[in-house]
Amino acid sequence: xxxxxxxxxxxxxxxxxxxxxxxxxxxxxxxxxxxxxxxxxxxxxxxxxxxxxxxxxxxxxxxxxxxxxxxxxxxxxxxxxxxxxxxxxxxxxxxxxxxxxxxxxxxxxxxxxxxxxxxxxxxxxxxxxxxxxxxxxxxxxxxxxxxxxxxxxxxxxxxxxxxxxxxxxxxxxxxxxxxxxxxxxxxxxxxxxxxxxxxxxxxxxxxxxxxxxxxxxxxxxxxxxxxxxxxxxxxxxxxxxxxxxxxxxxxxxxxxxxxxxxxxxxxxxxxxxxxxxxxxxxxxxxxxxxxxxxxxxxxxxxxxxxxxxxxxxxxxxxxxxxxxxxxxxxxxxxxxxxxxxxxxxxxxxxxxxxxxxxxxxxxx
Numbered sequence: 001x002x003x004x005x006x007x008x009x010x011x012x013x014x015x016x017x018x019x020x021x022x023x024x025x026x027x028x029x030x031x032x033x034x035x036x037x038x039x040x041x042x043x044x045x046x047x048x049x050x051x052x053x054x055x056x057x058x059x060x061x062x063x064x065x066x067x068x069x070x071x072x073x074x075x076x077x078x079x080x081x082x083x084x085x086x087x088x089x090x091x092x093x094x095x096x097x098x099x100x101x102x103x104x105x106x107x108x109x110x111x112x113x114x115x116x117x118x119x120x121x122x123x124x125x126x127x128x129x130x131x132x133x134x135x136x137x138x139x140x141x142x143x144x145x146x147x148x149x150x151x152x153x154x155x156x157x158x159x160x161x162x163x164x165x166x167x168x169x170x171x172x173x174x175x176x177x178x179x180x181x182x183x184x185x186x187x188x189x190x191x192x193x194x195x196x197x198x199x200x201x202x203x204x205x206x207x208x209x210x211x212x213x214x215x216x217x218x219x220x221x222x223x224x225x226x227x228x229x230x231x232x233x234x235x236x237x238x239x240x241x242x243x244x245x246x247x248x249x250x251x252x253x254x255x256x257x258x259x260x261x262x263x264x265x266x267x268x269x270x271x272x273x274x275x276x277x278x279x280x281x282x283x284x285x286x287x288x289x290x291x292x293x294x295x296x297x298x299x300x301x302x303x304x305x306x307x308x309x310x311x312x313x314x315x316x317x318x319x320x321x322x323x324x325x326x327x328x329x330x331x332x333x334x335x336x337x338x339x340x341x342x343x344x345x346x347x348x349x350x351x352x353x354x355x356x357x358x359x360x361x362x363x364x
């Protein structure tokens with residue numbers, strides 16, 4: 001069962017100085033003040049098979065190697081998070097070095113617990129997961145549970161490029177979110193949706209564009225555009241550069257699950273470009289077309305905030321690799337699906353929310 005992999009850390013195929021593991025939740029919290037935009041929170045628990053790596057301006061040094069017993073795995077890594085509260089981006093919301101314990105309570109139930117004076121606990125089972133994030137000024141308690149059979153399914157994918165080089169990942173496209181956020185202003189009940197991935201990467205990280213979107217009726221969209229080109233050599237932090245582009249695409253997939261039809265449409269991204277808001281944030285323009293050219297999906301995605309992370313890993317004295325990783329909460333300005341004479345648009349899907357990623361540089 002895929003669910004049993006949630007609390008497992010694969011150490012059999014690790015590659016020295018390269019392998020990277022993480023658990024990652026992205027929460028879309030409804031904002032009654034901005035119906036077309038969501039408040040968003042990302043939290044990640046991670047470790048890497050290297051002695052040290054710089055995250056933003058902080059060096060992480062591994063204190064001990066991964067140890068495993070029958071029902072528990074211990075490792076040293078970092079917890080990282082950002083939070084967009086509807087008007088302000090708290091970044092980093094969390095960036096903390098931790099020792100971790102991952103415990104399997106039963107076949108499908110477990111918990112991930114960092115040792116900290118704060119609280120960043122992920123626990124539960126497929127019927128209900130829980131996140132408890134408590135740090136100065138905030139006490140967040142989230143419940144994450146079933147939505148529909150397409151969204152809830154735990155999908156495991158494994159790819160090998162050559163030898164051990166490749167990746168494996170466990171994903172949950174979407175689940176319903178509820179809970180409370182307590183601040184100095186009081187306690188607020190919240191609702192929304194959540195996306196999850198647990199990934200092990202055994203390959204160099206090169207530039208990519210990625211996006212994920214949830215609709216009110218339980219439909220789902222994502223795209224992934226990894227590429228190699230001039231952006232691989234970029235070392236600046238500015239979101240805009242003449243080096244940006246699609247380069248040589250390693251993949252150009254896109255999918256649209258239409259809940260009311262219980263049907264998934266698959267596309268190849270035929271056109272992808274960016275324009276810019278007056279605040280200097282990207283607007284992503286995406287056009288996908290089915291293999292038989294009978295269906296198209298067009299998106300216009302306007303960023304309204306930016307979360308930025310910089311990862312640097314040194315090799316010997318004279319060489320380092322740097323990956324710039326950006327996450328953009330976006331408002332979907334246009335969504336139009338066309339097949340023959342029929343269309344699906346924003347008005348047909350209700351509330352929709354999403355996030356776009358853009359990375360440049362490389363991490364070897």
